[in-house]
Amino acid sequence: MENKTGQKFLQKPKNKIYISTAIFALIILLLIIFIIFPFLEKIKNNSADSASEKNSFASLGAQATEIEKFKSKYASYEPNFKKIDQLYIDPGNPVDFFKFLEKIASDCKISSNVSLLQDYSKANSGSVNLQVFSNGEFLNIIKFLDKLETGPYMVKIKNLSIKRSGIVSISKKSVPTIDAAFLIETYVK
Numbered sequence: 001m002e003n004k005t006g007q008k009f010l011q012k013p014k015n016k017i018y019i020s021t022a023i024f025a026l027i028i029l030l031l032i033i034f035i036i037f038p039f040l041e042k043i044k045n046n047s048a049d050s051a052s053e054k055n056s057f058a059s060l061g062a063q064a065t066e067i068e069k070f071k072s073k074y075a076s077y078e079p080n081f082k083k084i085d086q087l088y089i090d091p092g093n094p095v096d097f098f099k100f101l102e103k104i105a106s107d108c109k110i111s112s113n114v115s116l117l118q119d120y121s122k123a124n125s126g127s128v129n130l131q132v133f134s135n136g137e138f139l140n141i142i143k144f145l146d147k148l149e150t151g152p153y154m155v156k157i158k159n160l161s162i163k164r165s166g167i168v169s170i171s172k173k174s175v176p177t178i179d180a181a182f183l184i185e186t187y188v189k
Helices: 002-087 095-107 138-150
Strands: 111-116 127-137 155-170 173-187
Touching (some): 095 111, 095 138, 127 138, 138 155, 138 173
Antiparallel strands (some): 127 173, 155 173
């Protein structure tokens, strides 16, 4: 009996070893699944984030370098910026633009009237439309349009309507006059 009891006694510790090994393996497996894998996933995400931040810092460094280059060359760019700024009409004070229109109309020997189609001070789209009515010789009106387009302001002629208005005699010559109405788009600051 002792052998049988002794074997049973020896089998119990073997079973206990197997059971404790299985429990220990299960605990290790659970630790791996619930602690180590999430920890490794966090490390992976953090390394990706740090690589992204490193690229972001490199980009910011390049931008800072370009800004410093721009600042050092700003004095040479400034006249061009002023020229560009003068292309736009000041919405708070469009008087200079209207003086420009009057001057080229008198230079081209035509009469013209300008009507605002919207308020300059409320120009949200960056442009304002004007209706211009002119009267004079055909070639003079064409010169006016050419000077208007090639002038110091950004102006776009959107619509042109011309009709014959009459005949004017200039130094024994009969010259036909025309009425022109056109819509222009001006760009504001």
